[in-house]
Amino acid sequence: MFKRFWAVFKARNLEFFRDRSSLGWNIAFPLLLVVGFAFIFSGDGRAVYKIGLMGEGADNGFFQLEHVEYVPYQDQELALRKLQQHQLDILVDPARSTYWINKSSPSGYFTEQLLLGQLPDYEREVLEGREIRYLDWVMPGILGMNMMFSCLFGVGYVIVRYRKSMVLKRLKATPLRAVEFIAAQILSRLFIVLLITGFVFVACDWMFDFYMLGSYLDLFIVTVLGAAAMIAMGLLMASRSQSEELTGGLLNLISWPMMMLSGVWFSLEGAPQAVQQAANLLPLTHLLDAARAIMNDGAGLLDIQIHLWTLLGMTLLFMGLGAGLFRWHGEGR
Secondary structure: OHHHHHHHHHHHHHHHHHOHHHHHHHHHHHHHHHHHHHHHOOOOOOOOOEEEEEOOOOOOHHHHOOOOEEEEEOOHHHHHHHHHOOOOOEEEEOOOOEEEEOOOOHHHHHHHHHHHHHOOOOEEEEOOOOOOOHHHHHHHHHHHHHHHHHHHHHHHHHHHHHHHOOHHHHHHOOOOOHHHHHHHHHHHHHHHHHHHHHHHHHHHHHHHOOOOOOOHHHHHHHHHHHHHHHHHHHHHHOOOOOOHHHHHHHHHHHHHHHHHHOOOOOOOOOOOHHHHHHHOOOHHHHHHHHHHHHHHHOOOOOOOHHHHHHHHHHHHHHHHHHHHHOOOOOOOO
16 A cells, blocks of 8 residues: 555656746745735835724724724734734724834824824824834745645646546556545645745745744644645545646636635735635635744744644545545546
């Protein structure tokens, strides 16, 4: 059993690394994105006005501005952490006539000018300690998005191509079982994704010195579970299809909602509850939330255990369904 598994595992790795264009793109794409964001967001902020409110807003025009999102908070420590992480532009406490500002946020600067124009007597507080840049916040999203595409398309298209070219039909004539084949594909892609993501992370960290409060080991564990869940999802999508076009459509149907709703580019803080609940059904959401909690908040595995258990459960569910639905050959073959 191990020899059969190892033969498939080794063959898939050699196939990937010999495809220089695919290997180069997997390395160059996230690097170019991170470098681009480093120059585009030279002030490390986003031009979106989002104001945090401690308690309820007062009867003042500033708290009724159009095109401004107001997010209420009861926990000041949580709200200040959101401000530090650029998920808020400014935090205001009307009861104490006080506001907090993150000096590294361009949007916070303009929001402060709006506030002082109508509430000049409010007392200013500035966050202390190292401020989290927008680049620090968005970097896990960029790497997570690259992992998502590599996991879904790097596995889904391969399985369909094998089935269409009759490779799977030939493998069926061997003692290789479906669960062995799927496990080898998952571990092969997991090895590739971790290797490439680790290289990109180290290279970008060397260039930009990312904010990191937690454990690198915890971050590695989260990355493994997140990648495994998305790889298993890609295998499930390709478990029966013989059409590359259909598989591509299914994978796009999954990947685009994850890219929009999982917090890759912006926080869902203050979004409708239905949107946040839908986002929690996506593995990329749990991967990014857990990674950012470790990197930006210094969280440990116990603090993010809900994300870990969810990712593990998704991996087992998708892998079990994929093995049960797996077809060695197409319809009518």
